[in-house]
Amino acid sequence: MNERKQHVLRKAHQLFIEKGFQATSIQDILEYSGISKGTFYNYFSSKNELLIAVCKKSVADLEKMRDDLLIGQSPSDIEVFIKQIELQLKLNRKNNLITLFEELMFSDDKDMKQFFKKGQIKNIRWLYQRFIDLFGEEKKLFLLDCAIMFMGTLRDNLRYSNLAYQSNTNIAEVVRYTVNRLVKIVDEVSEANEQLIAPETLETWLPSKKPGPSFKKELHHLVASLKNSLPGTDQQESQTELLSFIEEELLDSKNPRRFLIESTMAALTSLGDPIWENNLRQLKRLIADYFIKIEEMKENG
Amino acid sequence: MNERKQHVLRKAHQLFIEKGFQATSIQDILEYSGISKGTFYNYFSSKNELLIAVCKKSVADLEKMRDDLLIGQSPSDIEVFIKQIELQLKLNRKNNLITLFEELMFSDDKDMKQFFKKGQIKNIRWLYQRFIDLFGEEKKLFLLDCAIMFMGTLRDNLRYSNLAYQSNTNIAEVVRYTVNRLVKIVDEVSEANEQLIAPETLETWLPSKKPGPSFKKELHHLVASLKNSLPGTDQQESQTELLSFIEEELLDSKNPRRFLIESTMAALTSLGDPIWENNLRQLKRLIADYFIKIEEMKENG
DNA sequence: TATAATTTTATACTCGTAGTCCAAAAAGAA
DNA sequence: TTCTTTTTGGACTACGAGTATAAAATTATA
Structure with a gap:
């Protein structure tokens, strides 16, 4: 991707963070990044595609940073996992990723919805695989459920903590609390031997890149x-x-x-x-x- | 609200369910409900206001039905609670409430966002109060957290079950599974004596209707x-x-x-x-x- | 350096939709 | 009947996404 296009991407992202996607007009983007309409549509086929590009970039950065935290660390060390989650939340907040993602989810655009869905599932799969590192292969059967529940509780715990404590929310505290629940739930659910969704389902959601x-x-x-x-x-x-x-x-x-x-x-x-x-x-x-x-x-x- | 206005409301709701809110134009609504533009704007000051009216109506119906299930039943009976949750999920699905609500959340319109937020919090408060019925006053301190987590896990469990099992998702099974987790979490969290958000916060979110x-x-x-x-x-x-x-x-x-x-x-x-x-x-x-x-x-x- | 290929610019244009305005018609009430 | 309210429907505005295009600027190539 050429330098100029990336520049537009960055400028647009800034605007999206400030005003939101819907509220940012193409005109705003043209003025703010100093290009002409023609060039814009030369780079991106539509406003939606631009949003997807912005999200893709942010997600890629985030994934890289998050995975880098594992280098030289033990995958089964839950403190490392906590660091990874905290990093994600902080970057999310910084880049307004959550809001942008949610704008993706509820548009009429097929591509945008598709992209969003894939992102969510990739996240769940990452959690699932990390949970195998953390809790062991023998708990595997229940770890997809746990990944889904962890995601849900973490999101809402954070959202309502933000509501309660405004910008003073202590991300670390929320993560710690949620992870504490997680480890108990993992034990509890495998003890009870209850499964809601089989982990193999992941394969159908996101066909593996392994050769056929x-x-x-x-x-x-x-x-x-x-x-x-x-x-x-x-x-x-x-x-x-x-x-x-x-x-x-x-x-x-x-x-x-x-x-x-x-x-x-x-x-x-x-x-x-x-x-x-x-x-x-x-x-x-x-x-x-x-x-x-x-x-x-x-x-x- | 007059009969004709309600008729428009119903027709619009149908269209929203079929095509989604954004994708339904005012023109569609006019044709489908057989009124003129003038009349429409006589009833509703904007398309957004119409959506809010539709949601309000659905929520009111839902709350009534859900609370009716308690009549003559013991509030501490968890089976009744399960029935209430199932009812809500079924109505949500029928009325596409989730999608509509989500369209509320991510618009630029202040009123819509406000309305959405209030709806969420009312739901959490209802859960919180039901949890007091179910688990006792002595667990109170932890029950707001539990309400938030329950909401999050239920939503995501349902969402991903739908993804896995398509339209064959067994709502009852998802609810049962999630409630089973809930009762364990309530014990666990009060045992550990960990609190994330104090229940009094509810009062600041949604000032009580009690007289001053x-x-x-x-x-x-x-x-x-x-x-x-x-x-x-x-x-x-x-x-x-x-x-x-x-x-x-x-x-x-x-x-x-x-x-x-x-x-x-x-x-x-x-x-x-x-x-x-x-x-x-x-x-x-x-x-x-x-x-x-x-x-x-x-x-x- | 001259010429050809490309990228960029600026602007005018189409299209679709939300919302306003208003005069005339229809329906109801006195 | 006559006065009042509601409804109608179409013209009109405003706005934003996306297209089209000719001219200008830049870059590549011989």
């Missing part, structure tokens, strides 16, 4: 062919290992490390055998396709 | 005068009792029963004494004013 069965099949087939076409040389073992590693990294890792896979591919030597060469080319193409798809998904959803 | 100190003073003064001007007859005692009853009912009861007070007033006989008569007239006026004020408050807020 056809990808798995093709990958496995290619790797097997390559292994078979290896000559009985001393290279055989190392090449087999490399191939196995690539397959594993692609299938079993949550976020396959691209640089690793590509350097591993480079280590697969040329053998002169046409079958080997052909399979190798196909494997390369398959992997490239895979990463293209991943990138697309990241951008669109 | 000046009303109390005037009432007490009039009653005392009346008692004093009573002649020493055998009627004296019963008349004094009647007067005391009226004063108590007005001051100490949460919702003074109008019919009771009025029939009691009627039982206060005419004595011929001008001071007595004068005071009696003033008392009548005071009581009438009181009920007028109550009615006004019910309508406006």
Whole structure:
């Protein structure tokens, strides 16, 4: 995204924070960011799209900062989790994200609603996965419910604390209180063995970026062919290992490390055998396709 | 409100349910309800005001039905509470109240926002008072927090159940699940002795409809005068009792029963004494004013 | 540097909707 | 009947989103 467009984005965001989305007219944005109408519609196809862009940017920043807090920390440390939540709330407040998001939710625009929904669900999924870190795989069955309830209570606790204490609301206190409830609820609900929504549902809400069965099949087939076409040389073992590693990294890792896979591919030597060469080319193409798809998904959803 | 105006209200509500508020134009409403523009603006000063009227009506109906469920039942019976919640959710769904309310929340219109806020808080207060019925005065300190959290979890549990199970969501199941969490949380939170927002805050959010100190003073003064001007007859005692009853009912009861007070007033006989008569007239006026004020408050807020 | 391609500007224009105004018609009441 | 109130319907205003476009400015290229 070019610098000028980003400048417009920032200026518009400022206006949205000050006046709200609806109350900000295109004209306001043009004047405030010093561009012409033509340019505006060159950058964004509509006012709604601009709002989505603003939200996307804020969310991306927020997710990055929040995930950075985990670096070098134990994922099961609840204090780290609390820090992450506090950060989110503070950024939300700063960027008026909540209000903007809510304007997304209740417009007639399909795209906006869609985007909002996806954002919510991504948030829930993040909570769910963090809860697995915090409370253990064995509680898994109940953790989607807990994520949903945590979200709801946190939002309302914060909202009404704001109402009660105005701008003096102590975010840390609200988070602490809500997290205290959470840990009890997690125990209680798994004790009672009650489930409302099965965690697998997440998959249907937000199809995973993991490759589908056809990808798995093709990958496995290619790797097997390559292994078979290896000559009985001393290279055989190392090449087999490399191939196995690539397959594993692609299938079993949550976020396959691209640089690793590509350097591993480079280590697969040329053998002169046409079958080997052909399979190798196909494997390369398959992997490239895979990463293209991943990138697309990241951008669109 | 005249019949024709109500007809417009109903028709508009139907359109709002079908297409949403924003997407329904004034023109749509005019055609669908068969009135002219002039008449419309004669009834409602704006589209927003119409929406508020629609919501007000729905909320009033809902509150009435919900409170009727308590008649002849024990307020501490949690099954009755569950029935009340289920009823609310079903009516919400039928009338698309949630969506309409949310359109209220995120408009630029001050009045709409105000109305929405008040509705939310009234709901929380109702929950809070029901929780006192259910869990006892001794838990009071924590019950506002619990009301807020209950609201949040219920809303989100329902929302995501709808997402997961489409239209097949079993409202009863969601309510049961959420109430089960509630009773545990109430115990847990009072055990831990943690409070986020003090229940007194409710008073500042939604000033009570109880009469102010000046009303109390005037009432007490009039009653005392009346008692004093009573002649020493055998009627004296019963008349004094009647007067005391009226004063108590007005001051100490949460919702003074109008019919009771009025029939009691009627039982206060005419004595011929001008001071007595004068005071009696003033008392009548005071009581009438009181009920007028109550009615006004019910309508406006 | 000259020329071609592109991006940007400024402005006029369309379109749709909320809300106002008002004179004439219709309906009700005296 | 006559006076009053309500209703009608259409013209009109205001405003904001989005389109169209020709001219100007900028950037790339030969």
